Amino acid sequence: MSTDSLRGSFSVPWGHRTSHDSNPYTEAPVTQRTRRYDFNISRGVIAPDGYEKRVILVNGQFPGPLIEANWGDYIEVNVHNNILDQPQEGTSIHWHGFLQTRNVWDDGTPGVSQCPIAPGKSFTYKFRAELYGTSWYHSHYSAQYASGLFGPIVVYGPHNAVQDIDLGPIFVSDWWHEEYYATVKKVMSPGFEGRAFSDNNLINGRMNFNCSTVDAGDTTKCSNNAELSKFKFQSGKAHRLRFINSGAEGVQRISIDEHTMTVIANDFVEIEPYDTTVVTLGIGQRVDVVVKANQNPTGAYWLRSNLTSCSNAKQPFAFAAIYYDKANTKAKPVSTPWDVPDPGTCANDDLALTKPSFPIKLPEPSWTQNMDISVTRNSSGILLWQFGGVAARVDYNSPTLLQVKNNNFNFEPEMNVMNFGGNSSIRFIVNNPTPAPHPMHAHGANMYILSAGPGNYTNTPIVRPENPMRRDVQMVQPFGHVVVQIDSTNPGVWPFHCHIAWHASAGFFSQMIFQPDEIIRGYGSGSGSGPFVPPRVSQTCRDWDAFTKKVVLDQIDSGF
Known part of the structure; x- marks a missing residue:
């Protein structure tokens, strides 16, 4: 992919537009650029916390590869379904938070906007980065994304706070050791009481696990002391961290020991900055924060993400290490967590605090x-x-x-x-x-x-x-x-x-x-009146029909 005019470029395509004086819904620049990616979806085996698990990945990566674009760019992703081992599965990719204005065909929701992509087949999505900030993509086929089929998206645009270094997207995610469909079967079984408990909690796809706590009779390969995620702070610099909750169930409370976070964006919306020591993030939500590296330049500090008390978790605590530029990176941090008790509400920050940078008056509902x-x-x-x-x-x-x-x-x-x-x-x-x-x-x-x-x-x-x-x-x-x-x-x-x-x-x-x-x-079809269905959508449905005539589909859940 061409990366000119992306992060680190001297000139930016949004010119003098700012988050305060430019309507993010109507004033995206016309960049005439398309960022292209190829996604190969297939099964694999990984052990992000030391416990081996069969998963479904994009290009063999966990989390999946980063998509980058500038505000106003188009993004084109050719998705190949290579889930060919048993059981074969369909798939689709949803581009979370993207408006898809007059472009519903590319929303990536099987059974709603398209048929699933059949095994051995492909589908090309193309959509515009109408908004800017941090987001992610994930499968929307059953609960398939809980098997690891997700990845980050960063759309560069104006920002409303000083930031020297962009550390990029950071996933926080609860984690199940059984395959996703085994959990679906439990959830959809007679007598299920409504609570499915995760086994662990990850930061950027990593955490360790105490293998002595596995269920009796579980002989899955497991190693203690798996590697944690690590980040670097430069003393005196302001760092942007882009948190994404990609979990299946749990609400996260995120903090950095002995550091204050300045919240600058929620989801794809820049907001007036405010300071906090803990942010609460539900599944699918994103929060962008700026953190000033104003502590000991030889220090190391824990980044913590705790599943809240109203989440279902066997092991709710996740850690990652932040090292200053002169710190000993072989030593574990010894830092003091903030004393901010979990309120047990799983609520987001007070709406009075979260004020969009660009004001839009609430219209009257019809x-x-x-x-x-x-x-x-x-x-x-x-x-x-x-x-x-x-x-x-x-x-x-x-x-x-x-x-x-x-x-x-x-x-x-x-x-x-x-x-x-x-x-x-x-x-x-x-x-x-x-x-x-x-x-x-x-x-x-x-x-x-x-x-x-x-x-x-x-x-x-x-x-x-x-x-x-x-x-x-x-x-x-x-x-x-x-x-x-x-x-x-x-x-x-x-x-x-x-x-x-x-x-x-x-x-x-x-x-x-x-x-x-x-x-x-048939809006946007150039055909005036009358039906218009993109040929790729029709072909995908023909492919899916052919697949389901040969294979009895085991759809025990909603499918969504």
Whole structure:
């Protein structure tokens, strides 16, 4: 990939645009550049914490390779499904947080915007970096990303704080030792009580593990004292760290011993900087911080990521080492953690603190939708998560988007489709009367975050309606609520779901149809009116149909 005009370049394509005076949704520069990547998806065996596990990886890497682009660039990724050993699986890649404006075909959601990529076949995604900051990509086929199929994305753009050194993306992630589908089978078994416990917690794909704690009879190869992730601080410099929670279930609390973090961005949204010692990060969320290296230049310090008390974890603590430029890198840090007790709420920082750099006034909603969270057991005794009263499921062979494209709006109830027609902005009131937290993620848009807190929503005042927080994932705490608003002007079928992998597997998602008339007309096709489906999308469905005629698909979960 060509890296000119990326990190470290003297001139930048966004010119004089800043995060304060440039609308990130309408003023992206026209760079006329396309950044191209090839992804080979296949199985492998790794031991990121010393315990060997069969996984699914991109280009044999864990985490997957970094995608880099400048604000306004296009990104093109040719994805090859080489999961050819047994059991063969489909796949797809979702580009988390990317708006995909008038480009829903590249959202990467099987059963919604495309058929899965069949084993031995390929699919090319192309989309624009309309926003800038830190994000990630991951499989959206069942809970497949929990097997290691994810990687980082950095889109360079304006920033609102002094930073001398960009240390790049840092994943924090709970980790299961069994294969992802074994966990799916447990979650979807009769009598399951609703809690699946992770075995470990990783920082940038590394941590150690006490092999003496494995279950009785487990003979899997395991080595103690696996290597930890390490980072370098230059004394006196300001370092940017881009944290991403890529886990399957757990909420993380991140801190650096004896260092204050200045928060500068949440998800793809630059915010007015504020200082903190701990940040809370739900699955799919990102936080960018700047840390001044103002401690002992010979010192070493622990970077900590702890799974919160409302997460399900056998071993919740992850560590990485930060060494100053004159430190002994062979010695373990001896540093003092911050004394900030876990509040047990799994809530994000107070909305009053998180103020977007570029102000956008909240529009009046054209529709308000109540979407309560609940659990139920079906006739087989399987525990299902309901969103708006429905436990959802996709049909891989018949994506919802193609059904809409064919002007067919007769949806099966289990698809959990909400057709918002030509509405301009939808307000969602989400009450969570369950003991579990949920990271709520919307595709195809940034959400305005209007209210979040304990108990059901009771018409409490909107937080800063002249410039509410915006992001693509927001935590709703146990026995709490969140109120969000989504501008529904981007034509497409867009998922709105909990990002806990096991909850989505058990039905916790919905599908939002925005501007269906434009979908049918074939926006952006150059064909005027009439149906338009990209040939690569049609071919992928033909390939998947051929595959599923030869192989009986073991779809025991929602598929999403």
